Amino acid sequence: MRVDARLNRERILTAAEEVFGELGAQASTEEVARRAGVGVATVFRHFPTKTDLVEATLVRHFDDLVAHARTLATAPAPGPALGDLVTAMVERGATKVTLANLLGAADQVPSGAADAAQRLRDAVDAVLRRAQEAGVARRDVSVDELYFLVRGLTQAAAALPVPTAVSRGAVAVVLDGLAAKR
Amino acid sequence: MRVDARLNRERILTAAEEVFGELGAQASTEEVARRAGVGVATVFRHFPTKTDLVEATLVRHFDDLVAHARTLATAPAPGPALGDLVTAMVERGATKVTLANLLGAADQVPSGAADAAQRLRDAVDAVLRRAQEAGVARRDVSVDELYFLVRGLTQAAAALPVPTAVSRGAVAVVLDGLAAKR
DNA sequence: CAATAAGCGAAGTCGTCACTTCGGATCTTA
DNA sequence: TAAGATCCGAAGTGACGACTTCGCTTATTG
Incomplete structure (x- = not known):
């Protein structure tokens, strides 16, 4: 693969992440191209298809979260680690959920995205x-x-422009419900 | 207004509720017309616009929930009443939230829907x-x-067909987090 | 029961968007 | 550095969906 091709591919992915985040999932491919500074072709x-573009964006995002989760899986304190993970997923994923919706709407769920989700x-x-084995999370939660x-939290947060006191409070309520009963 | 006009209006609203629930918010107006047994015109x-149709569907749905909530506001047990309300909103609203998304995406939020939401x-x-005054719900939740x-819960439930057990479990976690600390 | 006003659907129009084609520019390699 | 493969963008194409027009049908009313 030529270097300019690889560079353009990278630019397109970055632009897609921005555009879909700002304009929502129904943003046109042409807008992505414009933002990336390339032609639609x-x-x-x-x-090849818009679904492929969305899928690639999603996979990249999911894999970021996977890396974060794996780090937290060996963190010293399992309880706060769980809290961290939930917070990170909600705040960093906020702009991406609309993408997942678009994918879900398509008749076929692309295998690449499904694998990343798994x-x-x-x-x-x-x-x-x-966290459950450490006794700091309810055992009856799967x-x-x-x-x-x-x-759900992520989707609700995506409706808001910025993480706010409200979304933080809501996350706190969920984490509280998740904690082991005293 | 002529009686056939009123009848058709009713048929259209019912069909819109079904279609948007099944096909999602991006379902075409023509599909709604077909289901209602009338022409697109x-x-x-x-x-006059698709947004108006979506708005009317939403307002109807919201007003249903308002009636339910007002009944629960005078129920004997405030705690279970709150639980009932949350459950009802999540389960009955599942098919409708995608509509709210479509509305949110539009540049202007129609005033009618905003009023119903209020x-x-x-x-x-x-x-x-x-529930808070009865001491069965946390006071630091707004x-x-x-x-x-x-x-969020509603949106998550609407996104893909989730086993009822899972959504019920998730609602239970939230209600637990919402309950007054023991 | 006839005149009339309102309602109705079939067949458009127009704009948008996913996707393609092709002549020219650019990177690679011998 | 020059041949040749690869890549690029401007200008299409075709389908689809929101919305309109118009001649016909149907409910209302004196």
């Missing part, structure tokens, strides 16, 4: 289990439920 | 305050946060 050469699920699972909660 | 005569907020506020949580 270049975008389509790298990502990796993230597993990493979150590890953090949760560790990853599915935690995932559901995080997804 | 009829839909546009009753609701009425709902006030009704929920009443139920929450009553309506804003509760609303945020419900919105």
